[in-house]
Amino acid sequence: MPVSLNRRQTLLGLGAIGAASAFAAPALARAQRNLAVLHLGSHAPSFIAWERGYFKDAGIDLNLQFFEAAQPMAVAIASGDADFGVTAMTGGLISLAQKDAVKVIGGALIERPGSPGSVILASNKAYDDGLTDPSKLEGRSFGITTAGSSFHFMAHKIAQATGQDLAKIDLRPLQKLGSLVGALSTGQIDAWAIQPSIAAKLLADGTVKQIGTIAEMAPNYQVTTAFTSTKNASGEPELVKAFVAAYSRAISDYNAAFIDRTADQAEIDALAAIVHKYVETDSQADVAKANLIAGAQRINEGLAMAVDSIVEQLEWYKSEGMVDPSVTRDQLIDTSFVKTV
Template identity: 50%
Template sequence: MLAGRLGKALLLTAAVAVSTAGAASAAEKIKVGALRLASHAPSFIAFERGYFADQGLDVEFEYFQAAQPMAVAIASGDVDFGITAISGGLINLAEKGAVKVIGGALSEEEGIPGQKILVSKKAYEEGVTAPSFLKGHSFGITQTGSSFHYMAHKIAEKEGIPASEIPLKPLQKVGAVIGALKSGQIDAWAIVPNIAETLVQSGEVMEIGQVADYIPGYQVTTVFTSAKIASENKDLVKRFLAAFSKGAADFNAALVDKSAGEDEAEAVLQLIHKYVSADQPFEKVAPAIRSGAMRINGDAALNLESVKDQLAWFQSEKMVSDTITIDMLVDPSFVETY
């Protein structure tokens, strides 16, 4: 009798072990596009804390240095999900039925430090001490049709400066823009606060304004995937967004709302540092990440009105077709929109 029970127990243990091993091996492999910026922290947190694994996802990161190449990678199927700014390239791919925006990520929010408008020390000394003095001065962007292009024109529009009178300098990569600004090869740029603060601290760059004063409520980055995944694998999208949202909640609680306590803030900063400026000492990087933390939308909610404004601007600049609609660009069925 005892031997029989023992045998059954051993068989049950073996079955559980096999089942667990099978579940682990069945984790769905996906690639997630990212930039090594603090604004991508929710993905890093979700990975490090097992939130993706909890959703049955085996994540591999694919790193990019600009938004448009990530959109191309999503469309080609080389990457499954991306988190980055809306670009002309992304919109054109959406019109072709290749990609869909499925949620929101980084956003400008009143009362929280947001993206900074910067100028080189040389330009500042020449009198560019406020955005109103940008006329005739160069502005760095990664590519034509990037979010930097959009910001430059929105700043010019509000200041009453013809967009053509702020020369744009496409430099392809964020690192190249940073180098050009520090050396005075370009006059101005706008970027997330943790990078901006590090540059200002170098003494070679000056802050002259905030993007939020020119684009209130700006949905800076969005979550997107291929149109095929959005339509044919909705469960995968839901699982990805659930894990990403959990990472965003940790980030916001630790560094934006500061409701999680100092120990948690320190833990989150240590985690982010593994992916952001890992070649620099933690003591140097952490203060800028902490003070420059921007809101990541809870539950990946999407500011649809901001996305509509961005689409309208790209159309006004003739970078995308007038025939593309917001429904071609966005699938609003996965998250709350406002």
């Protein structure tokens, strides 16, 4: 049975495709819902679906709720403050899944060789000092938001792929993306891995150097997932199906414009303008659009889920002692709403 957690219990837990069918819309419209998002280009389908009314078409009265990092998004969904989120796997999310509070119901960003993906960067200072390749990270500092974050897992995959000891890489938890950007730009940390839209801006500013890609280190890594509360997944499956359908429409728009380049220029311009309302708002529109195009990363059509990658991440968190070793894949994921890949 799903467990209803209040905010305090949730915080304690952290410590240890086309439109929906028309007949479903009236039933889903009875309550306002929240979608947890970050001010990142990877969340472009969230902004596209909201601005183009895809959620309304699916019968969902939904607002965007902004966060600074992935783990608080899982807290919000478990406590009922938000209904859906699309972000990276974290130890906190897994712990909440074990408490029957959240479920991963889809996959979003994926690292695929040959497609744009996350970029490994070095500060100019570190690069000039010899950090010209990811295999030279031992003895260097690498930025992460928090222990157990996707950045932590990326550091593990880099170390694994290059035969380095992760324990010899100085992981620096700086909590917020803005702090990581600032620290890398000023040489306070030596390296970081980040999605290409942010990397493109840093590279254009001339404050960093690219030394590799995550796709080289971790092919088919499911970077972000879609998740909801266990209560929604088990008690309101039509709501979850409607969300997946609406979000999938936006993914198709995004991939056509920025990845597959099958959309016309007017459509590309229109979508870039939507995303610019939420991402790189301090940049000129043409600059933001160029960064969005240069930094676009493939998102799984229909929120298809790379199950093997998700399970690999689960097992890594368990092996590192960041989650209870007894947590199972069935507690974490529900594959009934999307295709698996």
